[in-house]
Amino acid sequence: MSLVSIDQIHKYYGENHVLKGVDLKVAPGEVVSIIGRSGSGKSTLLRCINGLEAYQQGAIVVDSQAVEDDEYKLRLLSRSVGMVFQNFNLFPHMTAGENVMLAPKLVLGQDSKTSRAHAQELLEKVGLGDKFDAYPNNLSGGQQQRVAIARSLAMSPKVLLCDEITSALDPELVGEVLKVLEQLKAEGMTLILVTHEMNFARDVGDTVVFMHQGKVWETGPSDEVFASPQTSELQSFISAVL
Amino acid sequence: MSYQLNFSGLLPYLPQFAAGIWATIELTLISTFLGLLLGTIGAAGRNSRYRVARALWGCYVEIIRNTPFIVQLFFIFFGLPALGLKLSAWQAGMIAMVVNLGAYSTEIIRAGIDATPKGQWEAGKTLGLSRRQIFIRIVLPPAFQRVYPALVSQCIIVMLGSAVVSQISLEELTFAANFAQSRTFLSFESYLLTAVLYLVLALLMRQSFAFAAKRLFKNPSL
Numbered sequence: 194m195s196l197v198s199i200d201q202i203h204k205y206y207g208e209n210h211v212l213k214g215v216d217l218k219v220a221p222g223e224v225v226s227i228i229g230r231s232g233s234g235k236s237t238l239l240r241c242i243n244g245l246e247a248y249q250q251g252a253i254v255v256d257s258q259a260v261e262d263d264e265y266k267l268r269l270l271s272r273s274v275g276m277v278f279q280n281f282n283l284f285p286h287m288t289a290g291e292n293v294m295l296a297p298k299l300v301l302g303q304d305s306k307t308s309r310a311h312a313q314e315l316l317e318k319v320g321l322g323d324k325f326d327a328y329p330n331n332l333s334g335g336q337q338q339r340v341a342i343a344r345s346l347a348m349s350p351k352v353l354l355c356d357e358i359t360s361a362l363d364p365e366l367v368g369e370v371l372k373v374l375e376q377l378k379a380e381g382m383t384l385i386l387v388t389h390e391m392n393f394a395r396d397v398g399d400t401v402v403f404m405h406q407g408k409v410w411e412t413g414p415s416d417e418v419f420a421s422p423q424t425s426e427l428q429s430f431i432s433a434v435l
Numbered sequence: 436m437s438y439q440l441n442f443s444g445l446l447p448y449l450p451q452f453a454a455g456i457w458a459t460i461e462l463t464l465i466s467t468f469l470g471l472l473l474g475t476i477g478a479a480g481r482n483s484r485y486r487v488a489r490a491l492w493g494c495y496v497e498i499i500r501n502t503p504f505i506v507q508l509f510f511i512f513f514g515l516p517a518l519g520l521k522l523s524a525w526q527a528g529m530i531a532m533v534v535n536l537g538a539y540s541t542e543i544i545r546a547g548i549d550a551t552p553k554g555q556w557e558a559g560k561t562l563g564l565s566r567r568q569i570f571i572r573i574v575l576p577p578a579f580q581r582v583y584p585a586l587v588s589q590c591i592i593v594m595l596g597s598a599v600v601s602q603i604s605l606e607e608l609t610f611a612a613n614f615a616q617s618r619t620f621l622s623f624e625s626y627l628l629t630a631v632l633y634l635v636l637a638l639l640m641r642q643s644f645a646f647a648a649k650r651l652f653k654n655p656s657l
Binding site: 243245264267268269271272274275276278280282283284285286287288295296299300328330341344345348 | 554558560564
């Protein structure tokens with residue numbers, strides 16, 4: 194039984210047909226890396242999964258909830274689907290701890306004590322136990338991104354969407370964020386990542402999805418896909434990035 | 436240029452000046468509070484997903500920002516009684532100041548809201564927050580902080596502008612100055628003193644806002 198099931202979705206921006214019948218099934222605990230050139234529709238696909246973008250045809254079901262363009266249903270869905278962004282999007286007027294506590298307090302109605310303890314626990318998990326009271330602008334990019342991951346985890350999502358979460362980081366900070374993802378995989382978290390980290394996709398990911406011109410061009414177990422790409426488009430993409 | 440300053444001539448009118456200062460402070464405190472509240476609601480209205488709400492708030496803002504304050508005041512005090520709405524000078528002056536600050540601060544706060552990165556809304560959405568929660572908890576506080584200096588200036592402008600309400604016999608500071616001047620003919624002294632008093636009030640106001648900012652904005656460098 195798949196946790197995320199995407200069935201023949203089509204997405205248009207006006208005249209521009211950006212997703213042309215995409216299918217994707219993600220099993221619980223699976224780590225899926227979506228790769229492809231910019232403009233291939235990979236980020237759009239990811240943003241359709243939690244309703245940040247509406248799609249025009251097809252169906253997406255996450256954790257037996259249909260993803261529809263309805264504010265109330267999307268709010269319910271957001272408890273199952275977490276998202277981490279390229280630019281962190283931490284709330285600048287709140288400390289790291291307050292960022293993590295906010296949604297459990299407002300959405301789940303947790304009291305301050307419970308959410309504080311939980312936030313502290315999550316920050317420790319991402320290696321930032323001593324940064325509870327630090328404001329985002331006093332943290333490095335890698336630290337901010339780890340706070341953002343902790344913030345998503347605070348809602349206990351079933352699947353975590355990661356939209357190029359290392360692309361805005363200095364190279365020496367990428368490792369600390371990827372380490373957290375590895376740890377999450379080891380704990381059985383389902384991850385769908387749009388990424389340019391090919392080594393991570395190959396070594397940690399279970400499945401690779403190569404998108405090209407709004408379609409899933411090639412997909413399969415990550416070691417196989419990288420070892421023997423079938424299409425010429427993927428061959429040229431891999432030789433360009435690796 | 437051999438004018439002899441005669442401030443002692445104003446001494447009998449000090450009670451009037453004191454009462455005037457107090458009235459100006461009272462007007463300013465209440466209109467600052469209510470005006471900023473109205474401006475916040477207005478900024479939310481200008482940002483509403485309903486077109487009618489956006490248009491109505493837009494009309495209000497443009498009407499107030501494009502007509503003189505004294506005309507707005509006279510309309511409320513002298514005009515509205517024609518509709519059976521009779522207001523005291525205090526009520527009319529207060530309403531005029533609140534409505535005026537409300538319109539200007541709507542636009543100022545809206546500018547702060549417009550500068551919010553789209554990612555802030557998206558992060559709130561993916562965490563399951565409602566639109567209202569995102570607006571109040573995530574968007575509004577940094578927006579306020581961004582435009583705080585402009586809001587402070589606007590509040591001071593409204594305080595200084597309150598001099599105009601002396602025109603409907605509201606006994607605030609400028610009214611006291613006019614009163615003393617007309618009795619003593621010490622125009623130079625009366626208005627010099629009044630100018631200094633307004634200057635002191637404005638500087639005190641700026642200080643208070645700076646003090647409040649330290650409490651309000653826990654992260655000073657957003």
